[in-house]
């Protein structure tokens with residue numbers, strides 16, 4: 001008798017859950033109603049207990065009596081008579097036929113009944129009526145209405161019902177399996193969805209903690225875990241610390257650090273292998289102190305290593321499957337997949353952090369370079385601006401990119417108006433414009449002298465045009481530097497003029513010296529003639545000597561050595577007379593006169609040098625009065641000074657020559673002066689000597705009318 005249900009492992013689920021109670025209750029109620037029998041199903045451990053269902057009129061009546069209902073409810077399997085296979089109700093005497101089935105290894109009893117005891121009869125009905133307070137007449141009528149089954153029939157019915165029960169069990173198992181498969185599928189889908197969601201999240205946020213939390217919350221949800229956490233290894237101490245924790249004790253858990261190898265997480269971190277511990281109380285590796293410190297109760301743990309490029313950097317774990325069960329082996333794979341997502345997140349964050357660091361560093365360097373560049377630019381700009389040369393730079397389109405202060409002046413431009421404008425539209429000198437273009441196309445430098453008019457004076461510039469080569473070796477533009485060489489050109493010219501002039505001046509006295517000395521040597525001349533010729537030679541030699549003396553004096557002054565004085569007490573009036581006497585008959589065309597005070601004191605001066613001064617002024621007066629005229633020497637005693645002036649009626653000088661007449665080498669630029677020999681040194685030495693005596697010199701002159709030079713010497717030195 002009985003049956004066995006196979007096909008489902010006991011460990012999968014409690015059998016009472018697998019059995020579809022609702023379905024069986026439905027079947028049981030329908031059979032009861034149709035057949036008018038009572039059916040009760042109870043398992044030996046009591047976990048399946050489907051109450052008795054009975055629809056007979058007698059039973060309905062019995063239920064109206066509280067006492068009877070209570071007794072019938074207490075209907076026990078223990079009353080089973082193994083031999084007859086019946087369960088008899090002590091109280092009412094109704095018999096139930098009992099069949100049993102083996103369901104998931106547990107015994108199930110199915111009791112089918114309502115067969116009134118034949119001994120009941122009238123007396124029995126009366127007893128029930130009496131015992132339970134049910135009206136006899138009603139009870140009798142109900143008994144007569146009740147279906148009566150013979151024991152054999154009841155037995156057959158019981159077998160049929162058992163068969164139906166077995167079918168229900170079978171259906172329940174199939175339904176359970178189908179449900180389980182569906183659930184697994186759903187779970188797989190949830191896992192896949194979670195993994196996909198996480199891989200999207202990884203790319204959408206860069207905050208590691210937030211990311212790991214999202215990953216772990218997803219693990220927690222999909223795996224129906226109570227809590228989850230990510231531990232990372234502290235490389236300095238080799239300890240594990242909670243980077244992220246979820247669940248009810250999140251804050252407490254975060255304070256915990258696990259030593260190397262400590263706890264399930266420590267074991268996984270050091271072994272590098274995943275671990276499922278269905279019941280931590282049975283695993284000695286579990287660190288009990290974590291629960292003690294956090295007041296959390298850990299039951300099961302699934303823990304997998306967290307690897308970044310094959311190096312274990314921590315672990316990921318989920319704790320306590322909700323409900324009584326633990327995690328399954330199949331979930332290891334899912335958590336491992338999650339861990340590798342977490343590893344990607346960590347690596348991404350590290351990468352970003354690294355990139356950010358690098359970017360920040362680059363930024364700093366750039367800023368520094370920019371500052372340096374700005375400083376350098378400013379430095380170069382101020383150098384270029386303050387240069388004494390004009391500088392213009394153009395880009396590769398020949399547009400002006402820079403023009404310094406001097407360039408503005410030379411080219412009459414305003415920097416802010418010409419920047420970014422084509423050079424050809426900015427300056428007028430076509431030679432310069434062409435040079436800019438030529439350098440740009442030829443990529444080679446060009447040197448040239450260019451002449452510009454600045455104001456109404458022509459200036460000569462030495463110009464260098466050079467290509468600007470960028471770091472790629474390309475021509476980025478042209479820069480031109482213009483140096484004003486007008487003055488040095490002038491000096492060059494003056495030097496040449498000076499050399500010509502000096503050689504001419506030296507040769508002039510040499511010619512008569514040579515001629516007269518030859519005459520003396522070659523001819524037999526009388527003494528008078530010889531004397532006269534010798535006089536000429538002497539005069540020219542003195543002139544030559546004076547000239548050479550002037551040149552030597554000037555070169556001493558130029559070399560910074562100056563002229564030294566040999567002061568002595570001199571009677572100034574007597575000195576003036578001496579020079580006057582030498583000159584007064586020197587020229588037949590000039591009348592030379594002297595006016596001096598009657599009395600004069602002796603003063604301390606360099607006699608020879610003052611003679612040189614007066615001689616120079618007198619010889620100039622003679623020289624520059626080619627048509628003769630009066631030459632007047634005046635001596636005045638005024639303001640503790642002696643004033644000496646020499647005036648003539650000669651060529652005179654133009655007004656603009658007066659301020660520069662004492663400059664060395666200066667000679668009035670006129671054909672009349674050119675005809676007269678001279679070096680332009682005399683007056684500059686005169687001024688130098690007078691100033692050496694703490695004196696001064698002035699000139700008054702009118703062109704064509706004559707000149708008057710006046711110098712003074714203080715009486716007391």
Ligand code: ADP
Nearest residue numbers: 620621624652667668678679680681682683707
């Ligand atoms: P030099 O006579 O050798 O040319 P100086 O220095 O003595 O040199 O004179 C400089 C110039 O000054 C002369 O070349 C001349 O043009 C002008 N000068 C000097 N003295 C007179 C003068 N008395 N009358 C007119 N011009 C003079």
